Amino acid sequence: MSLTYLEAIREAQAKLLRDDPRVFIYGQDVGGTFGGAFKATKGLAKEFPGRVLNTPISEDAMTGVAIGAALEGMRPIVEMQFADFSSIALNQILNNAGTQYWRTNLPVPITVRLPSGGTKGSGPFHSQSMESLYAHYPGLIVMTPATVEDAYTMLIDAISIDDPVVYCEHKYLYYHLKADALPSEGMPIGRARVARAGRDLTIVSYSAMLHESLAAAEELARENWDIEVIDLRTVKPLDTSTVLGSVARTGRLLAVGESFPWGGVTAEVLARVASEGFHLLDAAPARLNAKDTPIPYHPNLWSAHRPSSHAIAAKARRLLRE
Amino acid sequence: MLQTARRGRKKTGSEAQAAAAVHERYLEAYRWMLLTRLFEEKLASMYRGGMITGGVYVGKGQEAVSAACGMFLRKGDIFAPLIRDQAGRAAFGEPLVDVARTYLGSRLGPMRGRDGNIHRGKPREGQLAMISHLGAMISVVVGSLMAKRWRGEKDFVGLTTIGEGGMQTGSTHEGLNIAAVERVPLVVVATNNHYAYSTPNEREFACASLVDRALGYGFEGYEMDGTNLNACLETIETAVKRARAGRPPQLVVASILRLAGHGEHDDFSYVTDDIRKEPFAQDCLKCAEVCIRELGLADDATVRNWRDEALRKVDEAVATAQREPAPNAGEEDWCAISTRELCDPVE
Numbered sequence: 001m002s003l004t005y006l007e008a009i010r011e012a013q014a015k016l017l018r019d020d021p022r023v024f025i026y027g028q029d030v031g032g033t034f035g036g037a038f039k040a041t042k043g044l045a046k047e048f049p050g051r052v053l054n055t056p057i058s059e060d061a062m063t064g065v066a067i068g069a070a071l072e073g074m075r076p077i078v079e080m081q082f083a084d085f086s087s088i089a090l091n092q093i094l095n096n097a098g099t100q101y102w103r104t105n106l107p108v109p110i111t112v113r114l115p116s117g118g119t120k121g122s123g124p125f126h127s128q129s130m131e132s133l134y135a136h137y138p139g140l141i142v143m144t145p146a147t148v149e150d151a152y153t154m155l156i157d158a159i160s161i162d163d164p165v166v167y168c169e170h171k172y173l174y175y176h177l178k179a180d181a182l183p184s185e186g187m188p189i190g191r192a193r194v195a196r197a198g199r200d201l202t203i204v205s206y207s208a209m210l211h212e213s214l215a216a217a218e219e220l221a222r223e224n225w226d227i228e229v230i231d232l233r234t235v236k237p238l239d240t241s242t243v244l245g246s247v248a249r250t251g252r253l254l255a256v257g258e259s260f261p262w263g264g265v266t267a268e269v270l271a272r273v274a275s276e277g278f279h280l281l282d283a284a285p286a287r288l289n290a291k292d293t294p295i296p297y298h299p300n301l302w303s304a305h306r307p308s309s310h311a312i313a314a315k316a317r318r319l320l321r322e
Numbered sequence: 323m324l325q326t327a328r329r330g331r332k333k334t335g336s337e338a339q340a341a342a343a344v345h346e347r348y349l350e351a352y353r354w355m356l357l358t359r360l361f362e363e364k365l366a367s368m369y370r371g372g373m374i375t376g377g378v379y380v381g382k383g384q385e386a387v388s389a390a391c392g393m394f395l396r397k398g399d400i401f402a403p404l405i406r407d408q409a410g411r412a413a414f415g416e417p418l419v420d421v422a423r424t425y426l427g428s429r430l431g432p433m434r435g436r437d438g439n440i441h442r443g444k445p446r447e448g449q450l451a452m453i454s455h456l457g458a459m460i461s462v463v464v465g466s467l468m469a470k471r472w473r474g475e476k477d478f479v480g481l482t483t484i485g486e487g488g489m490q491t492g493s494t495h496e497g498l499n500i501a502a503v504e505r506v507p508l509v510v511v512a513t514n515n516h517y518a519y520s521t522p523n524e525r526e527f528a529c530a531s532l533v534d535r536a537l538g539y540g541f542e543g544y545e546m547d548g549t550n551l552n553a554c555l556e557t558i559e560t561a562v563k564r565a566r567a568g569r570p571p572q573l574v575v576a577s578i579l580r581l582a583g584h585g586e587h588d589d590f591s592y593v594t595d596d597i598r599k600e601p602f603a604q605d606c607l608k609c610a611e612v613c614i615r616e617l618g619l620a621d622d623a624t625v626r627n628w629r630d631e632a633l634r635k636v637d638e639a640v641a642t643a644q645r646e647p648a649p650n651a652g653e654e655d656w657c658a659i660s661t662r663e664l665c666d667p668v669e
Contacts, residue, residue, distance in 0.1 A: 024472075055500065055503075056496070056499055056500060056503055058461075058496035058499065058500055059496075060458070060461065060492065060493050060496045060497075061460075061461035061464070061493070061496035061497050061499070061500040062461075062500075063461075064458060064459075064460070064461025064462045064464070064465060064493075064496075064497060064500075065461050065462070065464050065465035065468065065500060065504070066465060067461075067462050067465060068400075068450075068461065068462035068463055068464060068465025068466035068467070068468070068469070069465035069466065069468055069469040070465070071445045071450070071462070071465075071466055071469075072465070072466045072469030072470060072473075073469060073473075074465075074469045074472070076465075088492075091453075091455050091458055091493065092458060092461075092493075095453050095454075095455055095458070096453050096455075096458055096462065098658070099437075099453065099658075100445075100451075101658065101659060101660050102436055102658045103433060103436055103437045103441070103451055104432070104433070104443060104444070104445050104451050105434075106445045106446055107659070107660040107661075138658035139658040139659060140659075141659065141661070141664055161661050161664070162660045162661055163659040163660055163661050163664070189664060190663070190664050236666055237664050237665065237666040237667065238666060238667075238668070240667060240668070268668075272668065
């Protein structure tokens with residue numbers, strides 16, 4: 001049996017619906033025979049009648065409904081059709097879900113699924129990576145699974161967590177990644193993973209950028225550089241100690257992300273390493289993000305807008321020579 | 323009947339009984355209104371004396387609408403009040419001391435100094451804690467009602483309030499629409515107090531009446547005079563009953579004038595002399611007092627006793643909260659999530 005990243009997300013939701021009567025899925029086009037814009041809920045409405053519900057095009061209200069249901073004991077999964085459209089629901093996610101536990105002592109166990117990141121030809125409004133924005137606000141857990149196995153176990157974990165989870169699933173990985181089987185258990189949430197061990201330089205990445213980083217490490221291996229690659233898995237909480245442990249081994253840090261460059265996850269990684277592990281560094285830490293423009297439509301522009309494995313390798317080479 | 327009644331005809335026995343019940347309810351509502359007015363006057367004076375940090379937001383002129391909102395709800399219902407709903411919150415069962423605690427930031431209050439003034443609630447008891455972003459709570463109530471339906475609960479209803487200002491947000495539009503799509507037992511009480519902070523109706527919306535929107539959303543709609551307590555009680559009672567009975571969601575639009583500033587920091591000098599002469603600018607509390615006196619529902623001594631008793635309750639609530647400890651930043655738990663092991667370690 002071989003499963004894609006997308007199928008793992010579907011399987012996780014099927015298992016959750018099967019095992020937990022509190023779970024329901026709420027989003028645009030998720031129900032009926034359609035099963036979602038990307039088919040992440042294909043067949044689930046039929047298998048679980050009344051629990052996989054189509055909604056109006058109302059990201060704010062979809063999320064508000066989930067919050068209200070969660071306050072009454074349900075475990076809703078909200079599917080945003082694209083991460084980009086979750087901007088309409090920012091208020092509910094940040095100000096309502098994100099503040100609820102701190103203010104009232106009652107947590108809001110909602111999971112908001114964000115089909116994230118760029119694919120060719122998707123343009124400015126169907127390609128965004130929003131994890132940095134959500135991670136900035138208190139009260140939320142932000143997951144960015146990069147593998148089929150993590151996509152599966154982390155979504156199951158997300159629903160078991162009593163707090164709101166923003167689950168960023170990468171659209172580029174939907175069909176590109178495959179696994180032979182789904183694990184029954186994953187690594188603990190909040191722990192980063194050493195995806196490739198090395199001793200010359202640490203690349204910290206997550207989501208689709210993990211795979212670009214691993215390809216860059218392969219490219220550099222042909223030049224006899226030994227690159228360590230960290231997969232953050234969750235960007236909030238951010239596993240600073242695994243990152244620092246890696247930098248202690250390599251002395252060099254490059255953080256790679258697909259979101260916009262101002263602030264964000266890579267800036268956070270650099271700030272933590274610089275402030276907590278300055279003495280570990282043999283060179284100034286570096287980062288690589290998407291460009292500070294809207295995400296372009298044409299593949300020629302798009303492939304230069306996001307960090308590619310070659311761009312990562314080029315940046316790493318400069319860092320290795322310092 | 324009551325404020326709209328003509329007097330003279332002799333009542334039959336059952337009519338008299340029904341009238342007595344109506345009178346009793348009217349007087350109960352009046353007492354919630356009175357308590358609210360006196361409590362909010364106290365809060366406003368404490369604010370002016372520098373004893374309350376942040377702000378004080380009162381419902382002066384809106385007490386009749388608000389009291390009626392709280393009175394027809396019962397345990398198991400969901401109430402999502404807004405800024406000017408002290409009367410409704412009290413009628414729904416919120417202890418006065420919790421209000422004082424929230425304004426004074428007591429550690430023993432429901433918000434423990436983490437949030438203040440009208441941003442308070444106990445979601446476990448069906449009193450949702452509003453956020454400041456208007457319209458955001460409508461869909462939250464819808465979700466809570468859906469959860470109750472899934473659990474197989476019966477005869478429950480949700481009620482949330484909004485103003486004519488909040489009626490213009492995208493969140494309100496999405497919330498009203500999704501309520502009708504999900505066919506939940508919801509009552510939305512929208513009070514047009516004629517100003518969104520300082521902005522008058524003509525810069526807020528251009529439709530003839532906000533109640534016309536009910537049809538567009540698939541709600542049943544009602545208009546009422548928010549200065550007339552009896553109209554508020556009858557209309558909201560009907561709306562709550564119909565929602566409970568499985569009718570489509572209900573929209574009640576009340577008309578009043580806000581008789582105070584947006585908050586106590588605001589002198590409301592933008593309210594024109596012309597608008598102050600409109601019938602909707604009457605003070606609902608005074609109108610109710612006139613009605614009580616004219617119909618002889620309670621004698622002056624009884625009303626005076628109620629006032630004294632309300633003042634005692636207000637003083638007691640404030641004194642209790644004042645004795646309680648304030649939050650201590652050094653002892654505060656600075657973790658915004660309940661899953662402590664997932665709290666981000668950054669400083």
